[in-house]
Amino acid sequence: MMFDFEPVSKIVNDSIGNRLFPGAAISVCHKAKPLLRHYAGRKTYVPWSGKVDRFAFFDLASLTKPLVTVLSIMVLVDKKQLCLDDRLISFFDNVPRDKHAITVQQLLSHASGLPAHEPFYHTKYMPHFNQDARRIEAACRLIFSLPLAYEPGSRAVYSDLGYMILGRIVEKITGSHLFDFASRQIFIPCGLEGLSWQKGPNHIAQGAVPTGFCHLRKRILMGEVHDQNAWLLGGAAGHAGLFGTLEAVERLLLLLTRAYREGDEIFPVSRRTLRSFINTRGIPAGSTWCLGFDSPSPTDSSAGRFFSPNSIGHLGYTGGSFWIDLDQDLMVILLSNRTFPFDSSDSKGKIRLFRQRLHDTIRTCMGLDA
Numbered sequence: 001m002m003f004d005f006e007p008v009s010k011i012v013n014d015s016i017g018n019r020l021f022p023g024a025a026i027s028v029c030h031k032a033k034p035l036l037r038h039y040a041g042r043k044t045y046v047p048w049s050g051k052v053d054r055f056a057f058f059d060l061a062s063l064t065k066p067l068v069t070v071l072s073i074m075v076l077v078d079k080k081q082l083c084l085d086d087r088l089i090s091f092f093d094n095v096p097r098d099k100h101a102i103t104v105q106q107l108l109s110h111a112s113g114l115p116a117h118e119p120f121y122h123t124k125y126m127p128h129f130n131q132d133a134r135r136i137e138a139a140c141r142l143i144f145s146l147p148l149a150y151e152p153g154s155r156a157v158y159s160d161l162g163y164m165i166l167g168r169i170v171e172k173i174t175g176s177h178l179f180d181f182a183s184r185q186i187f188i189p190c191g192l193e194g195l196s197w198q199k200g201p202n203h204i205a206q207g208a209v210p211t212g213f214c215h216l217r218k219r220i221l222m223g224e225v226h227d228q229n230a231w232l233l234g235g236a237a238g239h240a241g242l243f244g245t246l247e248a249v250e251r252l253l254l255l256l257t258r259a260y261r262e263g264d265e266i267f268p269v270s271r272r273t274l275r276s277f278i279n280t281r282g283i284p285a286g287s288t289w290c291l292g293f294d295s296p297s298p299t300d301s302s303a304g305r306f307f308s309p310n311s312i313g314h315l316g317y318t319g320g321s322f323w324i325d326l327d328q329d330l331m332v333i334l335l336s337n338r339t340f341p342f343d344s345s346d347s348k349g350k351i352r353l354f355r356q357r358l359h360d361t362i363r364t365c366m367g368l369d370a
Contacts, residue, residue: 005036007361016041020350021319023052023209024336025246028362031329032254037246043209044340057196057207057243058335059226061316064242065163067252068182070108070292072170074269074277075185081173084291091169095144102152104169107162108291111284113152114143114161121216121228135233136168156287160229160239167238179236189268190255194248198225198235208243211318212339226318226339246335249322253331257324278312302352304359306369319351323359332362
């Protein structure tokens with residue numbers, strides 16, 4: 001069946017005209033088949049900058065959490081090298097008593113009690129990093145030294161810090177850098193060439209979509225991670241650092257969805273493990289989080305009004321997102337650089353409204369808005 005997605009093109013072009021972002025890439029897949037790949041705008045607002053096309057590399061920001069860290073944890077669970085009820089003290093020697101009982105499952109579901117964020121790139125923290133060649137180790141020690149924001153397991157607060165720790169746990173178990181492990185165990189077996197991370201200056205500058213001016217680094221960031229904590233930790237960590245093309249993200253999520261439904265020989269995670277992560281919801285009570293994936297809020301969800309409660313997704317700070325309706329086998333991916341040239345609270349609000357309108361419009365175009 002053919003669908004008219006012209007209304008989708010219009011709202012994207014309108015948003016470019018209103019300077020929500022210079023460019024965007026959108027994928028719509030239904031019943032495992034791509035129906036739309038739409039590339040719009042340019043990498044910057046100047047008319048001579050390159051157009052956004054299928055080769056555009058976007059900073060995926062917090063999409064790193066589900067696509068790198070969570071999938072790596074799943075692989076280790078499948079291999080019986082890690083259990084969800086393992087505690088921090090199983091992996092680290094310097095965990096204070098108030099954090100002894102924090103589990104891997106609580107870290108995955110943002111119910112660990114850890115604060116949402118801490119600016120480790122500020123001057124006051126630099127002595128801790130200057131004396132430690134492995135900066136992620138220094139970051140973990142600093143995280144452990146912070147007071148808990150709430151009792152672990154009592155509620156959910158979205159936390160970058162928990163995912164920094166999860167990434168380090170993967171490294172401790174495997175003896176590999178988190179992203180090297182994900183590449184060997186997930187990206188290469190899945191035939192994904194369009195996912196990468198910063199391995200040095202300008203490593204992926206070719207095709208990279210700039211994310212804006214960084215006051216700390218005093219330059220426009222292009223092919224360099226936008227998140228300042230991830231930059232401090234070497235360019236990639238458990239919470240941010242992945243770059244990718246639209247088609248690479250689409251293929252990975254299509255394989256994940258197929259493995260969830262019926263199992264898949266290509267995808268390196270078993271159907272049983274996938275389902276145990278995705279079907280674990282509402283822990284603690286009232287939370288929308290599964291283990292590593294979000295689900296739609298009852299009201300004002302970024303997925304819009306029509307995605308079923310049996311949907312999973314995630315947002316990225318730089319302007320990306322994905323939502324998968326598991327009941328209707330519908331997937332929508334948005335990649336953009338809404339932080340260019342400057343991040344602002346105004347654009348944060350506008351990208352949320354845009355996501356809602358985008359998802360609602362796509363479902364209306366397909367007759368799935370009931």
